[in-house]
Amino acid sequence: MTSANPVACLINVLIGDASPEALPSSLDSLKNLGYTHVVLGPMDPATPDAPAIKQLFAERGLSPITIFGGQSPETSVGSEDADVRAAGLAAMKATVDLTVALGGTQMNGVPYGVFGKPDAPAPSGYFARAAREVGKAAEYAHDRGVTMTFEVLNRYETSLINTAVQAMDFAELSESEHLKIHLDTFHMSVEEADMFAAITHALPRLGYLELGQSGRGKLSTGVVDPVAVVSHALKSGYTGPIGVEAFTRTILPGFVSDALAIWREPYTSGLSLVTEAAELIEQGVHASKN
Template identity: 55%
Template sequence: MRTDLAFHLAALPVAPDPASLRPALEALREIGYDRAVLPPLDPTTTDARALGRAFRDAGVEPVAMVGLAPGQDVSSTDPDERAAGRAALLAAVEFAAALGADQLNGVPYGLFGKPGTVPDAGAFHRSAREVGLVADRAADRGVHLTFEVLNRYEQGLVNTAAQAMDYVAASGSAHLGIHLDTFHMGIEESDLAAAVRTALPRLRYLELGQSGRGDLGTGAIDVAGVLEAALTAGYRGRVGVEAFSRRLLPSPVADALAIWRSPYDDGLALARSAVRLIRAVTDRFDVPSMQS
C-alpha cells in the first residue's frame, strides 16, 4: 500500500527559509516522505511563495499550520476578540494557499496552553461556529482546514475523538477535518483504536508520535497497532510523523511544548526509522491509497 507520508520539520529542525529548507526537503523525499509540515508562521513576515518554490523544487508538498495568539481567541465572549481570531485564521488560509498547501493543520479553535478553568459549552459552540465558517472559506481556496485534538495540558476545549466529532457537528461545516495524534491520544483516550474509528468520518490526518516524543518504536504507545487499526477501519488519508528533542529546538519552542529532554540527536535517522515502522504495517494492506 502506498501511503501519503508527512514529516514535521520541527523534528529536524530546520529554519523556515528557502535556502535551509531545500536540502532538508530533498533528504525527506529520498527517505520516502511526500510532504513536510511547517510550524506556524507569521503570514505578514513570511514569503509564502518563496517557500512554496523551495518545496516544489525539492519535489515535496507542504502542510501549513496555524495557531492563535492572545487576543485572537475564537471561543471568547468578546466579539472583537473572536473577530480578531477569525481574521488571523483567514490570513493563515491565504498563506497556505499562497504556499501551495492543500491542508492547514494546527489549533484554530482556541489558545494553546493549559486552561485554568473548565471550558464552558458556550465557548465550545462559539469556537465551532467561527472555525466552521473559516473551514468553508478555506475550501473555496482549495485548502482543507484540519484541527488537532490536544491533551488536557495544552488545551481544554477538545481533548478526545468523541469531542472532536461533536465539535465538527457544532461547526456546521461539511469541510472541517480532524487531526488525531497518538501522543495526545495516549493521555486522553482509553482505547486508541476505538478513538480512531470514532473520528474516521472526518479524520484527515493521523499523526504518529511516541509517549517520550522520540523514535516511534520506543515508548509506551503501540504506534504500529494504532496505524494498523486505522487502516483496518478503512482510513486511507495522510499519515504524519512528529517528534521533538530539546537539543534540536529553539529554547522558547521547547519551553512552550514542555520538551525538557533530548530523546534523539538525529532527526533524519528518526525519519528513516519511522518509515520502516510505517511500511512494516502498510505493506500488509494491498489497497490503493486515497489522498485527502
C-alpha cells in the same frame, strides 16, 4: 514507501529553523525516504519568504502543510465578544491565505483556543461559539482548495478538546462538512482509553493521523505501537495523510521547547528518526493487507 496515503513529517523533527536557507537538505532527505508532504511550524502569514519556500517544495514535488498555532485572548473564537471572534476568524483566514501562497492544500493546527496549560474548564458557551467560527474558516479554506483540520490535544495543553468524541461533537457543531479532525497518538496516549476505538470514532471526519510517541522521541521507543495504529487506520478505510512528529531540545529553538515542555533529548538524529519512522509506516501498510 508504498503507502497509498500521503505521508508527512514535521520539518522540526530535523531542523529548528525552517527558513529558505535551512530547508533544502532536509526536504531532500524526506523526499528520498518517500515522504510526500512536509509540515511547517507556525509562520507569520505576512512572511516575505513564501515565494522562495513555495519554489523549494515545487522543485522537489513535495507539498507543504501549514500549522495555525493557536489563538490569543484578543482573538479567542469562543469569546462572547463578537469583535474578538471576528479577529480570530481573520487570523485563521490569514493562515489559509499563507497556505495557498505556499502551494499547500492542508492547514492543521489549534484554531479553537489558546495553546497552553489551562487553569480552568472552558467557559459555558465557548465550545459552541468556537465551533461556529472554526467552521466558517473551514468553509473559507475549502473555497480556496485547502483542507482545514483541528488537532485534539491533551489536558495539559487545552481544556476544550481532549478526545475523539469531543472532536466529533465540535466538528458537528461547526456547521461545516469540510472541517476535519487531526488525531495525534502522543495526545491519545494520555487521553484515550482505547486508541483504536478513538480512530474508528473519528474516521468520518479524520483528516490527519499523526504518529507521535509517548516520550516525544523515536517511534520505536514508547507505549504507542505505530505499526498497529497504521494497520488499524488503513484497515478501517482511512485514506488521509499519515504524519510523523517528534521533538528534541537540541534541535528546537529554546522558546519552542519551553512552550512544548521538551526538557530532554528524546533523540539526537532527526534523519535517523525519520528513516526509522518510514520503515515503521511501511510495516503498518504491509500489516493492513494481511
